Amino acid sequence: MNLQAAGGRRRTAVYGAALVLLLVLGGCGSTPNYPQPAGDNGQILVQLNGAPREGAPKAKTREVRGEYTTGRQSVEQGKAFERVDYNAIEDVVVIVDGGGPILRDVPNLAPAAGEITLDDSGFNRAQYLARSRNGGASFTMHNQRKQAVHLYGFSETDDSFEAEVSAGALGTINVAKAGRYDVYCEEDDSLHCVLFVSDTGLDWIGSSDDDAFFDMLPPGEYEVHVYAPRLPVWSRKVKVPAGKRETLTAELTVNNLPKVGE
């Protein structure tokens, strides 16, 4: 038997297996299959890419001796030191603006916002989204606390709302105009969340490990805004041609902020 030939075949087999493995892994991590644009309609796919700050170190560990065992545990103990998970940033809101009034007729593409729940640990989300109907929107709030709460919200354009929800009850928060509202609570000044009321017809809320996909768009110019809690707003203008899909990657990170202290 020729050893050189045998070695060559083995190498070929190894490379082949590696290629197959790469293809399988690549396939697992690739973009889900979205429908192709129909007719003259266009699409926008916003891929959300969360990234921790460059140079952020992992938590240090220290040795902990038990009665029978010895192990290591993080020095960052407790709720105060909970770390941001940049692989799955929750409650990211994407709002697409532009395209003209025809967008109001586009069917509901985004998942509806879930109800607001308030319990002793706070609001269940950092951000909520509702689509405007006839100019305004309503949120249903479940107050799981043992006391009534008074919520008030103000937008950047000075629109406001107030609502009181009894202890253990479901209440309705009516917001008269579209906008981004900072919401506070009279009884607990540590509470804060943001309500988005979108009137563009193109909106989405979800986690950064998912994509925001907008279909059936008339060709034209659009502006995409991505709002992630505690991160800079990401905005881009995009021209959507007829029958094409425009794919954008929204960077959810602080890495693009001006660095002034290093």
Place this chain on the structure above:
Amino acid sequence: MACLTAQAGAGLIKPTMNRLPLKLFLLALLLGCTAVVTAVVKAQLGPRHLPNARYLKAAAFQDGEWKWADAQKGNLKGTLTFSAKRPQQPVVVYLVRLGDGDKPGEQGVFSAPATLDVSQKGGKFEPSFGVLVRKQKVKFLNDEENEISHNVYFLGDIEADLGIFDQGQSREHEFADAGEVSVHCSIHKRMDGRFFIAPNPAFAVLEADSDSFEIKDVPVGKYRLHTWQKQKRFKDFEATVEVTAGGTTSVTVEMKR
């Protein structure tokens, strides 16, 4: 014959085995050279240029030549009225000195107050709220008891990243302009704070139990009075006021929806 082939095969493989350490040596040499070249280039370029903070909606105020210390002064006092329940949160009343055409003018040269020290012990900013004046410094100290690193960045009217600093280290920042900033740590999800930076020293902070204020020793001139609320519940109020030498100007600040 098979033995001869095996020997020949072994002979063919042997030189490859001998080349491995040589390859490793060349790789190490290449990495070493790269490190040296990088170090030389860095040394030639000098320290990295540091960009300024990004001032978005923050107003860009000019100081001018005149000095607060030398100016004639008067006082301003006022009362806040609320069209609904007053928020149990601080309200800031501040003045912007007006120039030609009643537009924001030169704010004057003044001494910035002492640096505001902010602790980060226990994974929280303390204080987590503050009202500062333009040109005042804030110093973030990582005074954790354990080896925990923190980061500080600003969002809002002023955007900047002060970097990552380890236990025992600190970072200072001077706010060049006025505005509202939220302060966060990119590592820990619950480390948040908020600052308001006033354009000049003529401001008053009304705590939750107070509806009246007095701002003393304001240089004589025309000003635009503004309000800022830590947790906004009313439309912010604006009015033009005139401060006269030795006099006390009164104003009613109406907070409405």
